[in-house]
Amino acid sequence: MNIWDDVISAEEQKAYAAAGFGRPSGLGKRPALLIIDVQYRTVGTARKPFYEAIKEFPTSCGEVAWDAVEAIVPLVEYFRSRGWPVMYPHVAPKVGTEGGRLAEKVPAIMDVAAKGYEFPPAVAPRPGDVMLPKKHPSAFFGTALCSHLIDKQVDTVIVVGCSTSGCVRGTAVDAFSLNFKVAIPQECVYDRSITSHKVNLFDLGQKYADVLPTADLITKLQAIA
């Protein structure tokens, strides 16, 4: 029983399985938590339905974001209790000269109010966390994330935040390419399309990451000495 079963048909899942995809990668011994783009600009300053939420920030995802934040809280607290690294790749405020292709595809994204770049208190960064301002989908692109992970001898990245079909996916693909083990707790990521959310989790689980319930992930993390 997978979150994507109502979108990806049994026949399609069978085709992927027959071709040998979707085996588990497992966890290593030194995980880091990457909390991606969980800022007011995707969450909103108050829980509201999607069409209300985008009146505040066009990039807001509405209620699914609030549900995900609630799911992230115990995970980040567990990481802090273990002293494991928590890193915050996050959207840096846009500058007029730096639009590039993004300003063409999504012009509204260039005008988000300053408040949108702040973090909801429940999952906000604390002193000592690594802050990684970024301007592209993958948290590795144009940042020193890889250097930080190597410095802390991380072998496994847990990716949470948003959007599932954007920065979460881009980050997971690069982490996989760099040979980090990747796990995605499915309640901790969110998107403005539920179909795209589910299909991206399917893609990620088939090829790049272990996608699993947050509770199962915490159990597996607890088994790390």
Added chain:
Amino acid sequence: MNIWDDVISAEEQKAYAAAGFGRPSGLGKRPALLIIDVQYRTVGTARKPFYEAIKEFPTSCGEVAWDAVEAIVPLVEYFRSRGWPVMYPHVAPKVGTEGGRLAEKVPAIMDVAAKGYEFPPAVAPRPGDVMLPKKHPSAFFGTALCSHLIDKQVDTVIVVGCSTSGCVRGTAVDAFSLNFKVAIPQECVYDRSITSHKVNLFDLGQKYADVLPTADLITKLQAIA
């Protein structure tokens, strides 16, 4: 009328549109064609249904691959007639020491027969084409693709091949992040899941690339002086 309309609901599409996604990026003046992973390992040596095809190569995509190859032919011929660069990011034969995370997620992918790495004649490379052996989803990862594009002063990449949800997508996201304009002719890419194929085209079209019919793309290319 989009290829993804039967999978992504009108309501979901409305949500993305309301948030401002999906504007066109357009083409520049110096395009390059990236033909990704169109090798026997994904096409098969003969047109066969999917479950027949994977008996030859577990990574084969079956009939959709043959349809895509047919669609690619006029595009690559048009590029050659204009003298524009045609580049071949392709899967390099796997070496035992180099499995990494890929060998964990998709172990069958490590044992493809040598024949699988050859190119179908209809869209095979010619002398002077840039060959880019790769080991990861994105054609930019661990290759000199970006150096080649800069050397040839390319401003636009046309991405074709497979899989839509794997290397095509990974390449398009990186090309977008590097500020190349990206276009994907929808009949020229293929995947072993039709749902994933459509949703990935939706994602790409909303955020990273212009997704359009091949005939429309060729018309737009003809308008380049």
Added chain:
Amino acid sequence: MNIWDDVISAEEQKAYAAAGFGRPSGLGKRPALLIIDVQYRTVGTARKPFYEAIKEFPTSCGEVAWDAVEAIVPLVEYFRSRGWPVMYPHVAPKVGTEGGRLAEKVPAIMDVAAKGYEFPPAVAPRPGDVMLPKKHPSAFFGTALCSHLIDKQVDTVIVVGCSTSGCVRGTAVDAFSLNFKVAIPQECVYDRSITSHKVNLFDLGQKYADVLPTADLITKLQAIA
């Protein structure tokens, strides 16, 4: 007559020439100026001899920095008069969690006062310039510099600033690898060792860049239509 002639013997220069090194790359048609690390931390707030200067900032280079700033002024003004891009890769303030190997090799570099990160007015950034905070030698490492250069269709980078043996060289090597043409106006770069300065200019000129007097470079730039 080269700036390195008193350090690299005629015999050594002959050996490089015999092996075929050191041909000119020339300029392209769309140059960008990269002003690297010209901040008070390397220049000092007033012109002082080296051992006086490092009392203010341990990373200060003393009088050679002031000479270089004077040489940079007409170059940056020429770029502004042509409307060509001027970009500022610069050292971002150090954060305790982010020391990595740098904090091991050069611990003093972690404690520079905030004033040290500001720019001398004569060559300071203006609105519309691309700002690139960085934490590593090469201006390309962990930044979106390459994306900016592609967005602006740059084919040639002019590298100035400091140090010749550090960030100037690291940036030039990466620019060369990416297939940008690279030119270094020799009076516009500086270092805390004159020997290392000269030998690095020799290395750069032999393999990666055209090293030439600033006046000659401006003449060549004036020839660009």
Added chain:
Amino acid sequence: MNIWDDVISAEEQKAYAAAGFGRPSGLGKRPALLIIDVQYRTVGTARKPFYEAIKEFPTSCGEVAWDAVEAIVPLVEYFRSRGWPVMYPHVAPKVGTEGGRLAEKVPAIMDVAAKGYEFPPAVAPRPGDVMLPKKHPSAFFGTALCSHLIDKQVDTVIVVGCSTSGCVRGTAVDAFSLNFKVAIPQECVYDRSITSHKVNLFDLGQKYADVLPTADLITKLQAIA
């Protein structure tokens, strides 16, 4: 007493020391050996003086290369005895379409005979070693070297081969930026200019790597549990 003492004056070394450069980084617990470009094209097929050697391959370095190969032998044997990874970033044969800036700066480098790309038997790769064909100075550029190092949980790279002022330096700077500890055994690297060789070792030792006698390095490696 350092190898660069006759080139970098005491006064210059004092200036670097006063500014806080040149502290040791030390070794970690999981080293990898990178043998860079030790191929006939830089060594020659027989020990000959420089001007004789370049008649065989213009990129040959002459007798210093043979001395370095002799110094590398016990180091690579020690790595093999410990089962630590040995990796071979090496120059891939040049292809006409791929010259880029390199073909402009060093045209002779494009025409090296096939034999030049082979490895001298004393330090040749063995089955299981990671092979990394490359086309640029840094062994990280356009290769999957970083992915391999992460896969093998390497925290320290030992860089040997040639040239000191080219690929050795470029690789060391990138390894440093990625937060790997870097060590360079000084007898195991070589260059066609002795001055450039020494000054590059000085630069590397001041900012990016621990430069030390090979015997001292082996002693330190023996202390790793």
